[in-house]
Amino acid sequence: xxxxxxxxxxxxxxxxxxxxxxxxxxxxxxxxxxxxxxxxxxxxxxxxxxxxxxxxxxxxxxxxxxxxxxxxxxxxxxxxxxxxxxxxxxxxxxxxxxxxxxxxxxxxxxxxxxxxxxxxxxxxxxxxxxxxxxxxxxxxxxxxxxxxxxxxxxxxxxxxxxxxxxxxxxxxxx
Numbered sequence: 102x103x104x105x106x107x108x109x110x111x112x113x114x115x116x117x118x119x120x121x122x123x124x125x126x127x128x129x130x131x132x133x134x135x136x137x138x139x140x141x142x143x144x145x146x147x148x149x150x151x152x153x154x155x156x157x158x159x160x161x162x163x164x165x166x167x168x169x170x171x172x173x174x175x176x177x178x179x180x181x182x183x184x185x186x187x188x189x190x191x192x193x194x195x196x197x198x199x200x201x202x203x204x205x206x207x208x209x210x211x212x213x214x215x216x217x218x219x220x221x222x223x224x225x226x227x228x229x230x231x232x233x234x235x236x237x238x239x240x241x242x243x244x245x246x247x248x249x250x251x252x253x254x255x256x257x258x259x260x261x262x263x264x265x266x267x268x269x270x271x272x273x274x275x
Contacts, residue, residue, distance in 0.1 A: 102146050102195050106176055109200055113207040115142065137166045141240035142210065148178035148195070160184055170237060172210060176203065214241035221254070228258035229272050236275040248275065 107117045118140065120133050137143060143166035145159045160183075166173045175183060175192035176199075183192065193203045214237070221234035232251045239247040255273040263270060 102148060102176060102178065105195070105199060106144055106146060106203070109203045109207060110142075110144075113204065115207070133162055134165065137162065137171060138169060139240075140166075140171065141237065142172045142174070145173070145175045146177075147175060147181045147183065149180045151181075156184075160187065163187075170233065172213065172241070174206060210241050214238040217241075218247065218250075221250075228254050228260070229269060232269075232272045232275075236272070239275060251275065 110117050118136060120129065120136055123132070123136075125132050143163060145163045147156060147159060151159070163173050163175070173190075175187065175190060176195055177183065177192050178195050183190065193199065193206060217234040217238040221231040221238070224231035224234070231254050235247045235251040235254070238244070239251075251273045255269055258269060260267065260269040
């Protein structure tokens with residue numbers, strides 16, 4: 102399942118990272134948070150052979166990603182079950198149609214990025230939220246023009262004189 106997910110992601114132009122592929126010598130949970138914060142998409146892979154404690158970690162990480170406004174998706178085997186908090190969450194079943202269905206999901210992310218940019222354009226009274234939507238679109242597409250657009254939103258908001266660690270300045274520094 103892991104290999105198929107990675108193959109589909111790479112075919113759609115997404116780089117694949119996971120916490121076990123990088124050694125930092127620091128706290129593992131902090132590493133997870135930093136990776137989640139820097140990515141547009143978090144994929145949770147679940148199958149019936151994963152121990153319950155590991156599955157709890159997977160769903161915790163998906164919850165963190167959702168709390169940070171990241172796109173999330175569950176890839177599950179046909180036999181596995183998801184916890185009750187995730188029963189309404191859409192998922193992709195790992196079966197004969199997996200690569201086609203997961204590919205459609207990944208293609209839809211690009212459409213979602215375009216939607217985020219449109220929403221940002223309409224948020225002229227809320228520059229922080231507009232910048233957040235531009236950041237989400239940037240993470241999905243890698244389009245550097247979105248970073249420039251975020252800087253412009255910041256400038257037009259008239260908060261350029263605030264401290265470098267102000268919420269607005271930090272939001273636009275993605």
